[in-house]
Amino acid sequence: MTHREEFLRTIGYGEAAVAQLRRNENAAYPRNYELWYNYCAGFNHALNRAVNDILRSKGHIDTAELHAIYNQFISPSRLSDRIEDVGGRISGEIEGVMAAVNKTITANASYAGRLSGASTELDAGPDLSRLRGIVGELMVATHETEKVNRELEGQLADSQRQISELKESLESLRFETLTDELTTLANRKHFDQSLERAVANAAETDGILSLLITDIDNFKSFNDSFGHQTGDQVLRLVALSVKQAIKGHHLACRYGGEEFAIILPKANLTRAEALADRIRVSVKEKELKKRSTGETLGFVTVSVGVATYHPGDTAVSLIERADTALYLAKRAGRNRVCTEAMLSVSEEDA
Numbered sequence: 001m002t003h004r005e006e007f008l009r010t011i012g013y014g015e016a017a018v019a020q021l022r023r024n025e026n027a028a029y030p031r032n033y034e035l036w037y038n039y040c041a042g043f044n045h046a047l048n049r050a051v052n053d054i055l056r057s058k059g060h061i062d063t064a065e066l067h068a069i070y071n072q073f074i075s076p077s078r079l080s081d082r083i084e085d086v087g088g089r090i091s092g093e094i095e096g097v098m099a100a101v102n103k104t105i106t107a108n109a110s111y112a113g114r115l116s117g118a119s120t121e122l123d124a125g126p127d128l129s130r131l132r133g134i135v136g137e138l139m140v141a142t143h144e145t146e147k148v149n150r151e152l153e154g155q156l157a158d159s160q161r162q163i164s165e166l167k168e169s170l171e172s173l174r175f176e177t178l179t180d181e182l183t184t185l186a187n188r189k190h191f192d193q194s195l196e197r198a199v200a201n202a203a204e205t206d207g208i209l210s211l212l213i214t215d216i217d218n219f220k221s222f223n224d225s226f227g228h229q230t231g232d233q234v235l236r237l238v239a240l241s242v243k244q245a246i247k248g249h250h251l252a253c254r255y256g257g258e259e260f261a262i263i264l265p266k267a268n269l270t271r272a273e274a275l276a277d278r279i280r281v282s283v284k285e286k287e288l289k290k291r292s293t294g295e296t297l298g299f300v301t302v303s304v305g306v307a308t309y310h311p312g313d314t315a316v317s318l319i320e321r322a323d324t325a326l327y328l329a330k331r332a333g334r335n336r337v338c339t340e341a342m343l344s345v346s347e348e349d350a
Contacts, residue, residue, distance in 0.1 A: 027063065045182035048229070051069060104148050180253075185254045186253040199313060209267070210268065212275070212279075213305045250267075269306065269341065284302075301335035305323060325338045328343060
């Protein structure tokens with residue numbers, strides 16, 4: 001996507017957000033604008049669903065409801081609070097285990113002291129009465145030590161279970177931070193990190209790496225005509241086509257509002273172009289229907305730009321070539337794949 005296209009797209013989201021503020025008579029505070037901008041951009045499916053439920057039932061959304069939705073779906077502290085909570089619980093489990101271990105160490109040390117004392121008394125000479133007393137004391141000490149050891153075993157087993165559950169919670173949080181909720185593809189953060197690693201790996205090994213950037217054709221007008229819920233359906237449809245086309249070592253991401261990116265390690269330009277065209281054809285073959293009415297809305301198409309790694313490339317330079325190839329596909333009529341190899345031909349024609 002060119003700078004101009006990005007400008008127009010984001011301005012469109014901004015204007016739509018302001019229109020929602022006016023329509024619902026919400027004060028134009030930054031957090032209210034942020035919520036409506038996210039709604040109009042369609043980045044947060046759960047947020048859109050919550051807003052749409054209120055709009056359907058009341059026709060408008062008031063400030064209190066807006067704040068509640070913001071705190072639930074957007075508040076920057078929400079994820080960090082959850083991470084802090086899990087971290088605190090893990091620390092609590094570790095402290096509990098350490099306390100149990102210290103108690104066991106103390107009990108065992110006491111038991112060892114009693115054994116040593118008993119040994120000293122026995123060295124003083126045989127005395128049946130004293131021997132019975134020593135044996136009785138040792139039996140009591142043994143039972144006490146066994147009890148402490150069993151408590152430690154129980155504590156360790158319980159803590160192992162708790163920490164296993166907390167580990168799953170952390171993995172779930174990690175998944176959330178790297179996954180786009182609407183499409184379940186990797187999000188932009190995941191893409192940026194992964195492409196940096198892929199470029200570094202290509203530079204150190206065989207240098208084979210390609211990148212696709214896919215954009216849904218005329219998405220804004222489609223969204224305006226049929227509504228954001230149908231627009232979300234289009235995004236999921238394209239995401240499904242991408243998922244079905246890629247292999248395990250490929251990484252598909254939601255790059256922007258209606259843009260997707262696919263990182264292709266070990267794929268040269270020819271293979272990447274073939275994959276891009278399979279995605280394009282797969283999307284075009286899926287007829288879109290409105291779920292509520294069954295109404296046929298037609299077909300969706302995508303344009304794809306393809307670039308491949310060259311020595312000295314960075315993540316930024318690779319993205320720039322893929323993006324430029326995508327822009328060429330748009331200019332050439334959309335619903336097509338253009339590769340970086342076509343850029344020089346296009347420049348000569350110009």
